[in-house]
Amino acid sequence: MNSFFTVTGLTTGIIRPNDPFTERIIDAAEVACNGFKDGDILVLAETAVATAEGNVVMLETITPSSRARELAQQYRMDPRIAEVVINESDSIVGGIPGFLLCMKEGTLLPNAGVDASNAPPGCVVPLPVDPNASALRIKDEISRKCQAKIGVVVADSRTHAMRLGCSGVAIGCAGITSVIDDRGRCDLFGRKLEVTKRAVADNISSAAELVMGEADECTPAAIIRGLGMPIGNQKGVDSIAAEECLFMGVFRKCQK
Incomplete structure (x- = not known):
């Protein structure tokens, strides 16, 4: 090169x-x-x-599950975002305030790559x-x-x-x-x-x-x-x- x-x-x-x-x-x-x-x-x-x-996922269309609400409370997240992250993840292995640490397709990454930055208002982008x-x-x-x-x-x-x-x-x-x-x-x-x-x-x-x-x-x-x-x-x-x-x-x- x-x-x-x-x-x-x-x-x-x-x-x-x-x-x-x-x-x-x-x-x-x-x-x-x-x-x-x-x-x-x-x-x-x-x-x-x-x-x-x-x-693109519109958060107003998301109904959080009980698990999403539990994780959201534990890690101080929007329960709707937690639900999207769960759906995008193979598994949840932990987290810190604002983020879930996830396994997705063999990779360990925060929030399974779900991003609110540079997403349209009221939306997240997997x-x-x-x-x-x-x-x-x-x-x-x-x-x-x-x-x-x-x-x-x-x-x-x-x-x-x-x-x-x-x-x-x-x-x-x-x-x-x-x-x-x-x-x-x-x-x-x-x-x-x-x-x-x-x-x-x-x-x-x-x-x-x-x-x-x-x-x-x-x-x-x-x-x-x-x-x-x-x-x-x-x-x-x-x-x-x-x-x-x-x-x-x-x-x-x-x-x-």
């Missing part, structure tokens, strides 16, 4: 349910950096993707139903309309254990490899690397977060240009089983 690349935010205005999201991204790219070029990697905020796909499929669909649409071979990453912002603040995490990916295996390469002193794998899609997501923002920027996308990653037909974000994860292994032992 190249040592010099650029990160350009794409300003689209507010994204609403069923908006022509890809067209808005293409128009924003024309303004920001003269459109898409071969090798570009497009990073998209998951909330914008989910909203455009219509995956994660896209299938982020990898969303990334692939948008990649194919842009590649066809713009005649450019690009990669697409759907990114979320997450907290990490014992760290203050959020950074980017890839939850959907198409056109690039999400993880590069460096095992077998040598370090500065000739020792072979045994466990090192680079979370490329996560690192790209974090770079994009710097220009996309988390508040009222109306910049739900960014183009990474000049990185030099091969563009192909790859799809999906690589992950590991819970029993192979250091943090999850310790967490589960503490629960016993």
Whole structure:
């Protein structure tokens, strides 16, 4: 990969349910950096993707269950949001005031990814139903309309254990490899690397977060240009089983 690349935010205005999201991204790219070029990697905020796909929940339509009310009281939450989180989760493993810690599709994350930030008034936005499929669909649409071979990453912002603040995490990916295996390469002193794998899609997501923002920027996308990653037909974000994860292994032992 190249040592010099650029990160350009794409300003689209507010994204609403069923908006022509890809067209808005293409128009924003024309303004920001003269459109898409071969090798570009497009990073998209998951909330914008989910909203455009219509995956928005109006809280007035939600009737909290008894469990949702119990969790809401325990963790000082809106019972309706607690109900949405329960429905989006595989399991609830704990929480802190305002958030439930959930397992969802093999990942430990707050509120199962349900987001009230940048959601329409009175609504919350769950994660896209299938982020990898969303990334692939948008990649194919842009590649066809713009005649450019690009990669697409759907990114979320997450907290990490014992760290203050959020950074980017890839939850959907198409056109690039999400993880590069460096095992077998040598370090500065000739020792072979045994466990090192680079979370490329996560690192790209974090770079994009710097220009996309988390508040009222109306910049739900960014183009990474000049990185030099091969563009192909790859799809999906690589992950590991819970029993192979250091943090999850310790967490589960503490629960016993």
